[in-house]
Amino acid sequence: MNVIVTQVMVLFLIMVVGYISRKKGFLNKQVNRSLSELLINVTLPFMIISSFNFNFSSDMLNIGVRLFLTSIIIHGVLFVLGRFIYKKFEEDEAKVLWFITVFSNCGFMGYPVVESIYGKIGMFYAALFNIPFNVLMWTAGVFIFSGRGDKNSLKKALLNPGIVSVLIGLMIFIFSIKLPLPIIKTLELVGSMTTPLSMIIIGSTLADAKVKSIFEGHSVYVGTVVRLILIPLVVLFILKGVGVKEFYLSIPVIITSMPAAANTVIMAEKYGGNSEYASKVVFLSTIISVITIPLILMLL
Numbered sequence: 001m002n003v004i005v006t007q008v009m010v011l012f013l014i015m016v017v018g019y020i021s022r023k024k025g026f027l028n029k030q031v032n033r034s035l036s037e038l039l040i041n042v043t044l045p046f047m048i049i050s051s052f053n054f055n056f057s058s059d060m061l062n063i064g065v066r067l068f069l070t071s072i073i074i075h076g077v078l079f080v081l082g083r084f085i086y087k088k089f090e091e092d093e094a095k096v097l098w099f100i101t102v103f104s105n106c107g108f109m110g111y112p113v114v115e116s117i118y119g120k121i122g123m124f125y126a127a128l129f130n131i132p133f134n135v136l137m138w139t140a141g142v143f144i145f146s147g148r149g150d151k152n153s154l155k156k157a158l159l160n161p162g163i164v165s166v167l168i169g170l171m172i173f174i175f176s177i178k179l180p181l182p183i184i185k186t187l188e189l190v191g192s193m194t195t196p197l198s199m200i201i202i203g204s205t206l207a208d209a210k211v212k213s214i215f216e217g218h219s220v221y222v223g224t225v226v227r228l229i230l231i232p233l234v235v236l237f238i239l240k241g242v243g244v245k246e247f248y249l250s251i252p253v254i255i256t257s258m259p260a261a262a263n264t265v266i267m268a269e270k271y272g273g274n275s276e277y278a279s280k281v282v283f284l285s286t287i288i289s290v291i292t293i294p295l296i297l298m299l300l
Contacts, residue, residue: 003117004294004297004298007113007116007117009290011112011195011199014195014199014203015202015206017199017200018203018205018207019204019207021203021204022203022204023207027204029208032201039108039197040161043190044107044161044162045164046188046190047111047123047194048123048127048162048165049165049168049169049187050120050184050187051120052168052170053120053184053187054124054173056176060124060173061174063125063247067128067251067252070129071129071131071252072132078102079140082098083098085101086219089222090219092274092277093217093274095144095268095273095274096264096273096274096277097219099261099264099268100223100260100261100281101231102141103141103261104256104261106126106133106255106261107261108201109198109258111126111195111198112194113293114251114255115194122251124173125247125251126251126254126255127162127169129251130255131162131166134160134162134163137160137261137263137267138160142271145270145273202262206287217280220277220284223260223285224259224284224285228288228292228293228296232253232296233296235252236300239252249300250300253296254297257289259285264278264282265282
C-alpha cells in the first residue's frame with residue numbers, strides 16, 4: 001500500500017510541475033497539443049511494444065484474452081447504463097457524463113499507474129484490456145455526441161496507434177521474436193518518457209481551466225462520483241464475487257478507477273458537444289482522483 005500511495009503522489013507532483021510550468025509560461029496550448037501528439041503517436045506505442053518483450057507463454061496469453069473479454073463486457077454495460085442514468089440533466093451535460101462513464105483516462109493516467117505498480121507485465125495486460133477502449137472511443141464515443149456513426153471514425157479506430165502497437169507487440173510475443181538490443185533499449189527509453197510526459201501535459205492542461213466555474217452545478221459532482229467511485233467499486237465487488245483475483249481483478253479495477261478521459265474535451269469539440277462543461281468534468285475528476293485512486297486500490 002505504501003508503494004501505491006507513493007507512486008500516486010509522485011504522479012500528482014509531476015502533474016504539479018506541469019501546472020506550474022504552464023503558469024510560468026514555459027508551456028502553452030500549442031506545446032501541449034504537440035506533446036500530446038508525441039505521447040499518443042510515439043512514446044506510448046513504444047511503451048506498449050516494449051511491454052510485450054516476453055517469451056511466449058500460453059498462461060499470459062490466456063490471462064490477456066480473458067481481460068480483453070472482460071473489458072468488452074465492462075465497456076458495453078457502461079455504455080448502456082450511461083444512456084439512462086443522466087436523463088434528468090440537460091442534454092448537452094448528459095452527453096458528456098455518458099461519455100466519461102464509458103471512457104476513463106486509461107492512456108494518460110491508467111498506463112502510468114499500472115506501469116509504476118506492476119511494471120512491464122502490468123502494461124502487457126493493460127494494453128490488451130484497453131483494446132476495446134481504443135475501438136469504442138472512435139465509434140461509440142462519436143455516437144454519444146453526434147447520435148450517428150462515422151465511417152472515417154471507424155477507420156481511425158482501427159488504425160489508432162494504441163491498436164497498432166498492441167498488434168505489433170502481440171506478434172513479438174506470440175512468435176517470441178528477439179529484437180536487437182539497441183532497438184529494445186530505444187523502445188524502453190523512449191517509452192519511459194510516457195509517464196512523466198503524460199502527467200506534465202495533464203497538469204499544464206488543468207492550468208488553463210477557470211477554477212471558479214469548475215465547482216458550479218451539481219451534475220459535475222454526480223458524474224465525478226460515478227466515474228471515480230461507483231464504477232470501480234461495482235467492478236471490484238462483482239469480480240471479487242465471482243472469485244476473480246490477481247491481474248484478472250487488479251487491471252480492470254485500476255483502469256476503471258481513473259478520472260474522465262482526457263479526450264472528452266476533444267471529442268466534445270469535434271462532434272458538437274459542450275466542450276466547456278467537458279473541461280469542468282475532466283478537471284474536477286482528475287484532481288479528486290489523487291485521493292480516490294489510492295482508496296480504491298486499498299480495497300484490492
